[in-house]
Structures are given as C-alpha cells and as structure tokens.
Amino acid sequence: MKTSSPNVAGLEARRAALALMDAVTVEKRLLSEVLSKKTDALSPPDRARAQRLVSDALRQLDRCDRMLGPHLSKLPAPHVMNALRLGVFELCVEKAPAHGVVNAYVALMQERPKSAHFKGLVNAVLRKVSESVDKWDGLPAPMMPKWLRKPLIADFGKQTVLAIEAAHARGAPLDLSAKTDTAAVAEAVGGTILPTGSVRLAEAGQVTTLPGFVEGDWWVQDAAAALPARILAPTPGLRVLDMCAAPGGKTMQLAAAGADVTALDISPSRLERVAQNLTRCGLSAEMVSADALEFEGGPFDAILLDAPCTATGTIRRHPDLPYAKDGGDFPALFELQEYLIDRALGLLAPGGRLVYCTCSLLIDEGEEQVRDALKRHDDLEVDLDALRVAGVEADWIGPEGLRTRPDFWADAGGMDGFFVTVLRRK
Numbered sequence: 001m002k003t004s005s006p007n008v009a010g011l012e013a014r015r016a017a018l019a020l021m022d023a024v025t026v027e028k029r030l031l032s033e034v035l036s037k038k039t040d041a042l043s044p045p046d047r048a049r050a051q052r053l054v055s056d057a058l059r060q061l062d063r064c065d066r067m068l069g070p071h072l073s074k075l076p077a078p079h080v081m082n083a084l085r086l087g088v089f090e091l092c093v094e095k096a097p098a099h100g101v102v103n104a105y106v107a108l109m110q111e112r113p114k115s116a117h118f119k120g121l122v123n124a125v126l127r128k129v130s131e132s133v134d135k136w137d138g139l140p141a142p143m144m145p146k147w148l149r150k151p152l153i154a155d156f157g158k159q160t161v162l163a164i165e166a167a168h169a170r171g172a173p174l175d176l177s178a179k180t181d182t183a184a185v186a187e188a189v190g191g192t193i194l195p196t197g198s199v200r201l202a203e204a205g206q207v208t209t210l211p212g213f214v215e216g217d218w219w220v221q222d223a224a225a226a227l228p229a230r231i232l233a234p235t236p237g238l239r240v241l242d243m244c245a246a247p248g249g250k251t252m253q254l255a256a257a258g259a260d261v262t263a264l265d266i267s268p269s270r271l272e273r274v275a276q277n278l279t280r281c282g283l284s285a286e287m288v289s290a291d292a293l294e295f296e297g298g299p300f301d302a303i304l305l306d307a308p309c310t311a312t313g314t315i316r317r318h319p320d321l322p323y324a325k326d327g328g329d330f331p332a333l334f335e336l337q338e339y340l341i342d343r344a345l346g347l348l349a350p351g352g353r354l355v356y357c358t359c360s361l362l363i364d365e366g367e368e369q370v371r372d373a374l375k376r377h378d379d380l381e382v383d384l385d386a387l388r389v390a391g392v393e394a395d396w397i398g399p400e401g402l403r404t405r406p407d408f409w410a411d412a413g414g415m416d417g418f419f420v421t422v423l424r425r426k
C-alpha cells in the first residue's frame with residue numbers, strides 16, 4: 001500500500017523520477033517505453049523535471065554510486081538505492097539545498113511499507129553526502145557497466161573508452177538537418193554550421209517552438225546520423241530504397257535531394273511517424289510497411305540499410321541504455337543485420353550501391369559485418385572513396401568503412417557513434 005506525502009515540496013517529479021529509475025535498473029525497460037505511462041498524470045513542468053532528473057542522474061550513475069560507496073556497508077534494496085542515487089545527484093550536481101533533498105527522499109521511502117524502515121538510512125546517508133559534495137569534482141568520468149565496457153576496451157583500447165565515457169557524461173547538443181538552406185536555418189535558430197553540414201545548437205530548449213519547425217525547414221538529426229544519406233549522394237530521380245526507414249531522418253534527406261524514395265519499415269506505427277515527418281516538411285516518399293527480408297521490389301539504384309542495432313552509439317542521448325540492457329539480445333541483432341545485408345544486395349540494380357550503417361559502437365555491427373559480407377560474396381567491394389564527403393576526417397575511415405565516435409569533435413559537442421560503409425558489386 002502506498003501513502004502519499006502531500007506536504008513535501010517537489011515530491012511529484014521526484015516520485016516519478018524514482019519510478020522511472022526503478023523501471024530502467026530493475027525492470028530493465030528503456031525510458032522511451034515507460035516514460036508516458038509514468039509521467040502522463042503530472043503537470044508539464046513536473047513531467048519535464050522528472051524526465052530531466054532521471055536522464056541526468058543515469059548519465060552520472062557510476063559517480064553517484066562512488067559517492068555512496070563509503071556510506072553503505074551493504075547494498076540496500078534497489079528502490080532505496082535509486083532514491084539515494086537521485087538524492088546524490090541533486091546534492092552534488094544540482095547543488096540543491098540538503099534539507100529539501102533529504103526530506104523529499106525520506107518522504108518517498110515512507111510511502112511504501114517495504115522501504116519505510118529505510119528512511120533512517122536515507123536520512124543519514126544523504127546528510128553525510130551533503131557534507132562532502134566537494135568530492136564529486138574529483139571523481140573520474142562515469143564508467144559504463146562492465147558488460148559493455150569490456151568489449152569496447154577490446155575493440156578500441158582503454159584510453160579511447162575513457163574518452164567515450166567522458167563524452168557520454170557531457171550529453172549531446174541538438175543537431176538539425178536543413179531541408180534546403182542550411183545557412184538560413186542556422187541563422188534562424190542561432191546555431192552553427194558543422195563541417196559536415198548539420199546545424200548545431202548548444203542549448204536546445206523546446207524543439208517545436210524553434211523557428212522553422214512548423215514550416216518544416218529542418219528536422220532533428222545527430223550530425224553523425226546525417227552522414228549515411230550524404231554518403232549515398234542522392235540525386236533527383238535516383239531510385240532509392242530506405243530499407244529500415246522509421247522514424248525517417250534519412251528518408252527526409254533522400255527525399256529533400258529529389259530522389260525517388262521507397263521508405264520501408266516493419267513497424268506500421270513507426271512508419272506513421274515517417275509520414276508525419278514528411279508531411280511537416282512538404283516532402284514525399286512511397287511508404288511500405290513490410291519485413292525487409294520478405295520485401296519484393298526494385299531493382300534500386302541505391303539502398304540505404306540503417307539496420308536495427310544495439311544503438312550503443314547514442315548513449316549520450318539515451319543514458320538508460322547501458323542499464324536497461326545487458327547485451328543478451330545482441331547476437332540476434334547481429335544475425336538479423338547479416339540477413340538484411342544479403343537481402344539488400346539482392347534488390348540492387350546492376351552497378352547499384354548499398355550504404356550500410358548502424359548507430360552502434362560495437363564492431364560486431366560494423367567492421368565485422370563488412371568482413372563477413374565480403375567473405376559471403378566474392379564479387380563485393382567496399383567503396384572507400386564514397387565515404388570521403390565534406391567534414392569527414394581521413395582517420396575516421398578504416399578498411400571496412402567510416403567509424404564515428406562520441407569523443408570526436410570533443411570541443412564542439414561530440415557526435416553519435418556510427419558505422420557507415422558503401423558496398424558495390426565489382
């Protein structure tokens with residue numbers, strides 16, 4: 001049974017943030033799956049506060065645990081631990097007044113019989129942390145959980161992983177892709193134009209109120225995510241299949257260049273979002289809801305295969321991912337990517353090109369997929385020249401393709417981790 005604590009300020013947002021933290025770390029759910037259910041009853045400011053608090057605290061979770069370590073002789077129940085983590089984040093990062101933070105999390109513990117007897121512990125630990133907040137700045141960047149850290153160290157080495165972790169902790173700016181006039185969009189929103197042609201805003205605010213949103217002059221798309229469609233080099237009338245299209249960032253780029261785009265996705269509801277995005281921007285594409293493995297069509301001059309993947313390249317913006325996942329479902333994704341590559345190759349017109357990409361840091365979903373595809377198809381080759389588009393630095397390109405990482409452009413706000421390659425038949 002729950003009892004509410006109406007007299008403590010700021011409790012609604014904190015209660016929701018704690019429920020979201022439990023959903024991610026205990027139920028292993030992604031924030032995107034549970035956000036509306038856990039926050040819909042809140043006022044808009046409380047909803048925004050809960051979402052920001054849980055996201056920012058997840059981004060710093062390892063540091064929160066390091067602050068708590070000296071004060072805990074053994075780990076308390078997960079709900080209690082999560083309350084402590086949120087409290088530490090508020091004290092050490094937001095510099096919130098200690099009495100308000102302590103009272104709030106003690107009150108939340110009292111709401112459930114199972115956690116009520118931990119209120120003394122929460123009170124004592126948060127008070128102790130509040131006396132040593134200056135230790136926070138001396139802590140190393142938050143580490144990823146071992147299941148993800150270990151393979152990344154094997155792939156990139158420890159120094160690079162440390163740099164990636166520092167980039168994860170910094171979060172992500174807002175990047176936009178312009179429909180036509182990049183300079184005009186940059187001026188309208190007060191952003192800067194990146195070397196690869198995206199527009200970057202340091203402070204995002206409410207996206208839908210930015211100039212040009214209603215007019216459909218741009219869409220939100222990370223600078224690295226904008227590279228695959230640029231690399232495909234769409235031209236007016238080019239027959240292009242966007243094989244895993246939703247929510248449609250790359251479909252929009254292809255359509256904006258005048259290509260004859262078929263946007264395919266297995267999920268009808270996600271495909272609906274592609275349609276909405278196209279409509280907002282006054283663009284069009286043929287929409288097909290189907291399993292790409294069974295799709296019959298084409299042949300196509302070019303195919304963009306932005307394959308379903310672990311999304312480990314997007315942790316800056318999805319800090320829940322390392323805690324909601326444990327890698328157990330990844331091998332099935334690697335296998336699906338292999339099948340999708342082979343299916344795509346079968347749909348290409350003679351001389352056609354396949355742009356394969358994943359928003360992943362794992363080489364299993366990038367370089368390894370290319371090496372395996374080259375073994376399966378002896379008439380296949382990687383077109384490295386096609387990867388050298390504006391802003392792409394020479395050392396981002398390896399024998400199998402282009403790899404971006406969150407620690408690239410560190411001083412300018414970073415970018416998502418992506419792998420992109422172009423495959424052609426010899």
Ligand SMILES: C[S@@+](CC[C@H](N)C(=O)[O-])C[C@H]1O[C@@H](n2cnc3c(N)ncnc32)[C@H](O)[C@@H]1O
Pocket residue numbers: 243244245246247248249250251264265266267270290291292293306307308309
């Ligand atoms: C990485 S997302 C694509 C992002 C998109 N290209 C963009 O830029 O906005 C992968 C997409 O693949 C779709 N998908 C997964 N399995 C599929 C399949 N067998 N056939 C077609 N689409 C599939 C998912 O529904 C998801 O929308």
